[in-house]
Structure formats: structure tokens, C-alpha cells
Amino acid sequence: MIGLQEAIDIFVFSVRDGFVQVSAFVAITVLLFSYIQYRTGGRIVSYLESHERMQPIAGALLGLTPGCGGAIIAMPLYIRGTVSFGTVVAALAATAGDSAFVILALAPKAAAYAYAMAFVAAILFGYAIDIWGLGVGRVDRAVNRISRPMTDGGFTTTNVADGGPSIPNYEMDQSCHDHGHGTGDDSGLLTTISHGVHVLWWGVAVAGLVAGVLYLVRGAPEVPLEFAPTFFGLFTIAGLVGTTASFYLHFVGRRFIGEGEAGRIRDDFTSAYETFQHAAMETSMVTVWVIAAYLIYEYSIVIFSIDIGAIAAAAGVLAPIGGALLGLIPGCAPQIVFAQVYAQGGIPFSALTANAISQDGDALFPLMAIDMKAAIVATIYTTIPALIVGIVLYAVWPYARFGFGVIG
Template sequence: MSVFKDILEIILNCAEGAFLQVGVFVGAVLLIFGYINYKKNGKLIEGIEKSKNIQPIIGALLGLSPGCGGAILVMPLFIKGSISFGTVIATLIATMGDSAFVMIVSMPLKYLQVSILSFIIAIVTGYIVDYFKIGKNFIKPHKLKSIEQLKNVHEKFKEIPTEYERLYSNKGSNQNKKIHIGHEEGDEIDIALHHNCNNTIGDISYKFTHEIGYKIFWILTTIGLILGIVLLFQVNINIQSGIPNLGSVIGILGTVFSIIYMIISKKIIRDDKHDEVESKMLSLKETFIHNAEETAFVNTWVFAAYIIYEISVYLVGGEVIVTKWLMSTGMISVIIGACIGLIPGCGPQIIFVTLFTKGFIPFAALLTNAISQDGDALFPLIAMDKRSSLWATIITTIPALIFGIAYYFIEIRMFD
């Protein structure tokens, strides 16, 4: 009974900590970057097509932007033939996906270090791939459907009242805006990435996320952010706030609501899709809605990482034993970092990065994972061309292992 009580207490403490120490700050950072992207409206994406000689550099810059949005928007350009495969590789190597937000709010200096190293490795690898013309023949012209075929398929999908159709087909405020970034309405990319039944208007998921859920979430996050800032000044908000257990109540409620929000919005492993990235650039309201989903997603996975760490410490008998285990399995953790990076999506990557912030894995393993992982950006490439996505995954893992293992031995020498 005592063990059960201890485990329950650990879970509740992790829920409070995940929301107040990480989740609320991630939400604030996401809104800042979301607003910047909304004002920028995809201008860098449009410029990459015209800059043939420096495409890997621009791709790396887009991948470096926190979250998956920039990297996601690059992928269709390769299918169109507007950018090189080396640019795709540079973008994927540079991106840390949503795990970047965890690093920004927990260890900003380490985030900067990983970003600089990933950026350099991304550019060098991208140019090497282009020099050897890897991927040049991946996209074949005969794969493209005829205009008539595309028109027929497009008209069929337009009959489905999805969120996509609501946002892009209405007139008024959006009629003078570019409705797609990097491709056109009704083309093969549009059909592959946008027309689906996942967000049909009228279903429970859509109503919850677009009408009331995101408002409740941002209210909780705002309250939690105030409490989180107070915590930074070493104030015990559960005792000194005047309201007993205020931090615990808001923290646990915030994490529970995040889990519910993530499940209802149908995002478990991935949280960003191409059409959603575009919609955030077209509408400030969509920015608030989808950033709420993204924050809930990140907070849920951070909560999972907290539980893994705290229960591990509890079961093995303390942080000292965990540290000894870490020192004896350093190289294995580097390889594990690369293997987890092979998994598309951001969920497992967030757990891995959060464990690093807890001191559970060495920096070399974090760097390996950061280079290897593709975040949500790999999903649109999988949907459009599986061969390209497979090769992209293989190629990004090679420099991840090379530089991760090299850095691991550098770490050993530095601390010997």
C-alpha cells in the first residue's frame, strides 16, 4: 500500500511540475513564434525556390526554427522539383521539432549549442548530398497525375466539409491572401496533404478544439504561467499564495486537461500537419487553436518523461545510482538517441530531450538524437513519396552517429 501511495504522489508531483515548470513556458514561446510566423506568412519558403545555390542553407535555417512548421513546408517543394534533396536533408538535420521548445525553456544555452552544431552539420551534409547528386532521380515526371485526373479527385474531396475547406474556400478576409505556400490549390500535393476527413466540421473533435477547448486551455496556461514565474523566484505557491495547494491544483488540472485535449484533437505521436501549418499563417485564431493543441501535446509528453525519470529513480534507489548507470551506458545511450530519432513524430523525441534536462542521458546522446530526428516534417514526405522519406531517414542518421559518437569521446576526455 505504501508503494502505491508513493507512486501516486510521484505522478501528481510530475503532473504539477510538467505544467508549471515546462508546459506554460512552452505555450508562451509557441505563441511568440506563432505570431512571428503569422506575420511572416511564408516569405522565406517562397524565397528558397529562387535561391538555388544557397538552398541547403535556407533549408537549415527553416529547420532550425523551433517546432516543425518550417521543415514541414519545405517537403512539398522537393516533390515539385523546386529544391534539391540536399536541401531536404539539411532541413531535417537542423530541425529538433517540438522538443526544441523543451530545451528553450529548460536549458537555453544547451539549446543554442545543439542548434549551432546541428546547423553546421546540416549545411555540410546537404551540400555533400547535392554534390553527389543523391536523390536527383527520386521524383520521376511520370508519377505526376494528369490535370484532368487531379481535377476529378479534387472535386470529389471538396464535397467533404473539412476544416481545410472551411478555411480555404471562404471569401471575405481571406480572398486576397495566398491560400497555399509552396504549391497550388488542386495540385497533387494539395490532394495528398490537405484533403482528409480528420477534421470534419461538426464532429466532436472540431467543435471542442475550435469553439471552447482552446479558450479553456489558454486561461489555464495564463494562470499557470503567472504561477510558474512566481516559482522561479523560489516562492512556495502551495503555502505562500494564500490559497492552499494552488500550484498543485492548477498544475494537475493543466496536465489532465492537456492529456484530454491531445486525445480529443487526435494527436498522439505527431501534432503538426501541413494544412495546419498553412492555416496558422493565414489566421491568428487558427494560430491560437493549433498552438493550444501543440502545447498540450508537448506538455503530455513532458509529463510522461517526468514519470519515467522519477519512477526510475524511486525504483533503483536514488539519483546516485541512476548517475552510475548513466556513466556505464553512455555509448548505448548515443545509439539509442539515433534509433529514437528514426521514429517520425515529436512525442518520443520530447521524452528523450526531457530526460536530458533531468541529467538522465549525456549531451552526446542529445546531439545524436537532434541530428537524427525529423519531427513531424517526415510525415508529408512519407505521404507524397515513401522512397524519398526512407532515404532521408537513413541519410540523416549517418552524420548523427558519426558526430554523436565523436562528441561522446570528446566528453569522456574532458571529464577524465
């Protein structure tokens, strides 16, 4: 039984940690891509549209960037029909989420091996899906029976069965949304407030990024709740204020600034400010999902007394399978714990690699928000190469099974 104080502590720490450990890093990646879009006049998206054979490679490269920001960028490209379903799977399979920062800091050699394997597996499997389908149609139809109540009816995956992109009526959908103009007598005031929160959000995001980098440099220590001019104070204040501002921008601010929606890729931006605004809105949406995932994970761990480390250590030959299945859980929280267990020598390298391929990090959240069916199919398909690579690796690379003590 969980007590009231413990429940409150879990809530506060999850709200704080989610922004610093995830959102601040996502913000920089999304901003970088958006700014390149702005400076190049949208030519990156146009290039991907006209070079379909390069798409799975591009998706894997986006996913390979540490954190979830690169893979997150691929989701709205798929939603609007720019890239294929194989590209989505490649991006998700290549990403190691925010657990990548943990392994890069604590076991860089292991990270190089694991993420190189994930990158190759992601490209090969992405192309295989686009060329042969690999039974996506059957999974698509099966998921359709259970996922319909989970979606808002806004989009339908029309041809995932063919290994292609979900192609909604994008122009019509655009016309159905409020494009950032509030209504009512107080719309002017709320527009001003929203712009102010947006500017504050970026200030806090930078502070959160600094705190997040210091957190990793220090070896991902336990961070107490503290309000003082210290590292712990910076971590705490940036996390709490950043999450609060993110929730405001997502649930209120988007109606008065920006385009009134998230999960969409822009062809171009009219100004640098609009570029920053778009990145903030996208990251705020991800933050909402991240916090929800953190809370579900943390409360589940306490209520059901789950010890990922103990389970992983006792798994033996099943460790790669467990690592792959753990990757089915959206978000980075359980994957970060798994990476820390590896760094302590608790699981074999094959399990780490399987988890790196299978996990989708926070990149799955934008797709879940718009097209739940496609998200479920995609996360199922990233688990397949994870199981194959993990089991084969465990069988043919015996010394790798000893984990951090050997690889690190």
C-alpha cells in the same frame, strides 16, 4: 515492484510536469511562427519553397532555438513537401530540446560550445543528406519492413531514399478530414465549449510559462504537489489544468474548432484568433505525446531501477556514445536528467555535445504522428553526426572530458 500510490504519484507528477516544462515553451514558439505567418501572408513558407538551397540552414536555425518549438515547426513543413529530408535532420540535430534551458541556466559557457557545434554539424549533415543521400535509401527500405504496422496508413514516405521530402497528396487528404464542424444536435454546444476551453488553455499556458521560467531560474528544483497561492501552487495548477485542456482540445475540441487535425502547416491565417487557435491545437497534440513519453520514461526508471547518472558517470570513454544513444529516445525527460548530471560534473562535455546533436526532443512527435517511417529514419540519422562529433571531441579536447567543473 511498484506500489499503487507510487504509480499514482508518477502519473500525476508526469501529467503536471510535462505541460509546464515542455508545452508552455512550445506554445510560445509555435505561436510566434504562426503569427509571423499571419502578418506576412504566408511568405515565409513560400520563401522556403522557392529557395531550396537555404532549407538546411533554415532548419538548423529553427532547431537552435531553446526548447523544441522551432524544430516542431519544421516537421509539418516536411510532411506537406515544402522542405527536404536533410532539412528535417538539420532541425532535429540542432535542437537540444528543453534540456537547453537547464544547461543555459546552470552552465551557459558549456551551452554556447555544445550548441554551436550542434548547429554546425546539423547544417553540414543536412546538406550532405540532400546532396549525396548518405545511404538513406537502404535505411528507408529497412525501416519500411518494421514500421508499416506502426503507422495509420495515412501517409507514405515516397522519396526519403532520394533525400527529399515526403510528399503526400495534401489537397486530397485535406478534403478527407472534418474541418472543424461537428455533427449532431449537440455540435453547437460542444463548439461553444471548445472555444471556451481554447481561451482557458491560453490563460493556463501563460501561467505555465511563468512557472516554467521561475522553475529554471531557481535551478530546476524538486516541485512538490501543492494547491496554494505560491510558486509550487502555480506550477501544479497550471500543469494539471493545462494538460487536461490539451487532451480535450486534441481528442474532442479539434472536431468542432480549428481544422479537425494537427501536424499541418498553414499557408496563411484569416485572423489573429485563428492563429492562436492553430498554435493551441498543434501544442495540444505535442502535449499528448509528451505526457506519454514522460509516463513511459518515469515508469521505466522505477520498474527497472535505472540510474542515468550512475550509468553515465561509469561510462568513461563510452560516455559520448551513451549520450548519442540516449538521444534516440523521443522526448525531453531523459535528456533533461542527462543535462542535470552534466551540470553536477558527472559526465564529460563530449557526452553533453553528442546528446545535444542526437536528441530530437519533442520535435519528433508531430512527425511520428503522421509518418512513423520518416521519423525513425530521421532519428537514426541525427545519431550519426552525434557519434562522430562526440568521439572526436573526447579524443582531441582532453580537458573537456572533466565536465562541468572545467567548462562551467
